[in-house]
Amino acid sequence: xxxxxxVRNLSVRFPVGRKGAGWGQVSYLTAVDDISFTxxxxxxxxxxxxxxxxxxxxxxxxxxxxxxxxxxxxxxxxQDIMPANRDQLRAMRRRVQVIFQDPYSSLxxxxxxxxxxxxxxxNLTDKPxxxxxxxxxxxxxxxxxxxxxxxxxxxxxxxxQRQRIGIARALSTQPDVIICDEPVSALDVAVQAQILNLLRxxxxxxxxxxxxxxxxxxxxxxxxxxxxxxYMGKIVEHTDRLSLFNNPLHPYTTALLSAVPSVDPTLRDxxxxxxIPGDPPDPLNLPAGCRFVSRCPVAQTxxxxxxxxxxxxxxxxxxxxxxxxxxxxxPMQSVREAGL
Amino acid sequence: MSDETFHTPVExxxxxxxxAWEMFRQNHLAMVGLGLLILIVLGAIFGPILYPTxxxxxxxxxxxxxxxxxxxxxxxxxxxxxxxxxxxxxxVTLIIGLAAAFVTVVIxxxxxxxxxxxxxxxxxxxxxxxxxFQVLPTLLFSxxxxxxxxxxxxxxxxxxxVVSWTAVARITRAEFLRIREMDYVMAxxxxxxxxxxxxxxxxxxxxxxxxxxxxxxxxxSAILFEAGLSFLGLTDPxxxxxxxxxxxxxxxxxxxxxxxxIPGLAIFITVLAISLVGDGLNDALNPKLRKR
Numbered sequence: 001x002x003x004x005x006x007v008r009n010l011s012v013r014f015p016v017g018r019k020g021a022g023w024g025q026v027s028y029l030t031a032v033d034d035i036s037f038t039x040x041x042x043x044x045x046x047x048x049x050x051x052x053x054x055x056x057x058x059x060x061x062x063x064x065x066x067x068x069x070x071x072x073x074x075x076x077x078x079q080d081i082m083p084a085n086r087d088q089l090r091a092m093r094r095r096v097q098v099i100f101q102d103p104y105s106s107l108x109x110x111x112x113x114x115x116x117x118x119x120x121x122x123n124l125t126d127k128p129x130x131x132x133x134x135x136x137x138x139x140x141x142x143x144x145x146x147x148x149x150x151x152x153x154x155x156x157x158x159x160x161q162r163q164r165i166g167i168a169r170a171l172s173t174q175p176d177v178i179i180c181d182e183p184v185s186a187l188d189v190a191v192q193a194q195i196l197n198l199l200r201x202x203x204x205x206x207x208x209x210x211x212x213x214x215x216x217x218x219x220x221x222x223x224x225x226x227x228x229x230x231y232m233g234k235i236v237e238h239t240d241r242l243s244l245f246n247n248p249l250h251p252y253t254t255a256l257l258s259a260v261p262s263v264d265p266t267l268r269d270x271x272x273x274x275x276i277p278g279d280p281p282d283p284l285n286l287p288a289g290c291r292f293v294s295r296c297p298v299a300q301t302x303x304x305x306x307x308x309x310x311x312x313x314x315x316x317x318x319x320x321x322x323x324x325x326x327x328x329x330x331p332m333q334s335v336r337e338a339g340l
Numbered sequence: 341m342s343d344e345t346f347h348t349p350v351e352x353x354x355x356x357x358x359x360a361w362e363m364f365r366q367n368h369l370a371m372v373g374l375g376l377l378i379l380i381v382l383g384a385i386f387g388p389i390l391y392p393t394x395x396x397x398x399x400x401x402x403x404x405x406x407x408x409x410x411x412x413x414x415x416x417x418x419x420x421x422x423x424x425x426x427x428x429x430x431x432v433t434l435i436i437g438l439a440a441a442f443v444t445v446v447i448x449x450x451x452x453x454x455x456x457x458x459x460x461x462x463x464x465x466x467x468x469x470x471x472x473f474q475v476l477p478t479l480l481f482s483x484x485x486x487x488x489x490x491x492x493x494x495x496x497x498x499x500x501x502v503v504s505w506t507a508v509a510r511i512t513r514a515e516f517l518r519i520r521e522m523d524y525v526m527a528x529x530x531x532x533x534x535x536x537x538x539x540x541x542x543x544x545x546x547x548x549x550x551x552x553x554x555x556x557x558x559x560x561s562a563i564l565f566e567a568g569l570s571f572l573g574l575t576d577p578x579x580x581x582x583x584x585x586x587x588x589x590x591x592x593x594x595x596x597x598x599x600x601x602i603p604g605l606a607i608f609i610t611v612l613a614i615s616l617v618g619d620g621l622n623d624a625l626n627p628k629l630r631k632r
Contacts, residue, residue: 123532
C-alpha cells in the first residue's frame with residue numbers, strides 16, 4: 001500500500017535563554033531530533049511517549065503549528081508540503097487538520113458551534129455560503145450532534161460534545177491527514193470510548209489517515225495500525241501494532257508495556273513490572289550516546305559512546321538499540337526471565 | 341458502546357455576554373450605579389432642553405443660596421444659575437470622560453495588542469515606551485500639553501487620554517499573552533486564520549472583559565482628571581463643565597460653600613456610579629468569580 005504521509009528527518013528546536021550563557025549566546029532545546037516515519041493511507045500511526053518526549057511537538061510540526069525552528073521534509077502523497085509561501089500554507093492546511101487535546105480550551109468561547117466548525121471553510125476555501133452551511137449540517141450529523149445545537153456556545157456543551165465539535169471542525173475541509181493530539185485524554189473513560197469509536201467510524205467512512213498522539217497504551221492498542229515510540233525527541237521503536245505489543249524490542253518500550261495494568265488476574269500474575277530507575281536526562285545537555293543509557297538496565301559501554309540508529313535489520317520492525325540484532329530478540333529478555 | 345448522544349431538552353443559545361448581563365442584574369449595587377448613571381445621562385441630554393436658562397447669563401444677584409429667590413441650586417459669584425450650569429456642564433463633563441476613555445482605549449489596545457501578539461523586540465520596545473509614560477507625573481504632563489497647545493476641549497481630552505492609556509496597554513498585553521497560548525488560538529491558526537485576523541477576531545474579543553472594566557473605570561478617572569485641570573484653571577473658557585464651576589468659584593468656598601459643593605457632589609455621584617458599574621462588570625465578566 002502507498003505511504004500517504006512520509007516524514008523525513010524532522011527536527012524542531014527552540015532557542016532558550018540559559019543561566020550562565022553569555023550575551024548573544026543562544027542555546028537550543030531540541031524537542032524533536034531528526035525523526036522519520038511513514039503512515040499508509042487510511043491507517044493510524046500512534047506516537048507514544050512520556051511527557052516531554054516530543055510527541056506533541058513532532059505532530060504539531062507536521063501541521064506547521066510550532067513556534068520553534070523546524071527542519072526536515074514532510075511529504076504528503078509524494079509532494080513536499082513544508083510550505084514556502086502563503087498559498088502553499090493554505091493548501092497544506094486544507095489537507096492536514098488537527099484535533100486538540102483539551103476540548104475545554106480548544107473551542108473559542110465567543111463563537112457558536114456552527115461558526116467554529118465553519119471556520120476552516122471560511123479561511124481555507126472559496127465555497128459559497130449555502131454550500132458551507134450544507135457541509136456544516138452534514139458534519140453535525142456525522143459526529144452525532146443535533147442540528148438545533150448549532151447555535152449554542154461551547155460552554156453549553158459537555159466535554160464529549162465539545163470534542164465532537166472539534167472533530168467536526170477538523171473534518172470540514174475534507175483533509176487527508178488528521179493529527180489527533182491526545183484527543184481523549186481530557187475526557188472521562190465512558191466518553192473516551194464514544195469518541196474513539198466515532199474516530200474509527202469516521203476513518204472508515206471518509207478514508208482518513210490519523211497521526212494519533214497518546215500516552216495511553218490501551219487506547220493505542222484499540223486505535224492504531226502502527227506505533228512509533230518516542231523518548232527524549234528520538235523515535236526508539238517504530239513498527240506495526242502487533243509486533244510492538246507482542247515483541248517489544250527496545251528496553252524502553254519493554255518497560256513501558258510492562259507498566260500497563262491488567263484487569264485479568266492470570267495475566268497480572270504472569271507479568272513482571274520492569275522498573276526503570278532515575279529521571280530522563282536534561283534535554284539541554286543530552287548524553288552523547290543512547291539517550292536512554294542512564295536508565296537502561298542492560299546498557300553497555302558502546303551505548304554510552306555511540307547513539308544508535310533507527311534500523312530494522314532488514315525487517316519493518318525498526319529499533320534504535322545497539323543490542324537488538326536481526327533475530328529480533330529483546331535485550332530485556334534476560335531481565336524478564338530473571339524476574340520470573 | 342453507543343455512538344449517539346443522549347437526547348436532552350433543547351437548550352437556548354446563551355452567549356457569554358447574555359450570561360454576563362444575567363450576572364450583572366443580580367448585583368444590586370451595580371444596578372443602583374447603572375440607574376444613577378442613566379439618570380445622569382438623561383439629565384445631560386434633556387436637562388438643558390427642559391430647563392432652558394442660559395448658564396452664562398447673569399440671572400440674579402450673586403451668591404443667592406439654594407432654594408432662595410426661585411433658584412433651586414442658587415447662583416454663583418457672577419449671579420449665574422448653578423442648576424443651568426450643572427445641567428449644561430453634565431454634557432461637557434460626560435463627553436470629556438467618554439472621549440478621554442476612548443482615546444485611552446484606542447492607544448492602549450493598539451500598543452498592548454501589538455506588544456502581546458508579536459512579542460520579542462516589538463514587545464520590548466513598546467513596553468519600555470509604555471513605562472516611559474508611566475513614570476511621567478500625569479497631572480504635570482497633561483498641564484504641560486494643555487498650556488502648550490491651548491485649553492480647547494479636544495486638547496484637554498487628548499491630554500487626559502495620553503497620560504492614562506498605560507494601564508489599558510498593560511492589561512491588554514497581559515491578556516494577549518495569556519490568550520495567545522490558548523488551544524483555540526492554535527486551532528484557529530490550524531483553520532487557516534492569518535495573523536491579523538487571529539489578533540482582532542480571536543484574541544481581542546476574548547481579551548475584552550478586563551479591558552471593558554478598566555475602560556469603564558477610566559471614564560470616572562477622566563472626569564476627575566478634567567475636574568482637576570479645571571480647578572487649576574486649565575479649561576476651555578467657552579464651555580461650562582463641573583470642574584470649571586468649582587474652579588471659578590473656589591475663591592468663595594468659605595462665603596458660599598454651596599457653589600463648589602454642588603458640582604463637587606455631582607462629580608462624586610457620577611464617579612461613584614461609574615465605579616459601581618465597573619465593579620459589577622468586573623464580577624459579571626470575570627469567569628472565575630462567576631463560578632463561586
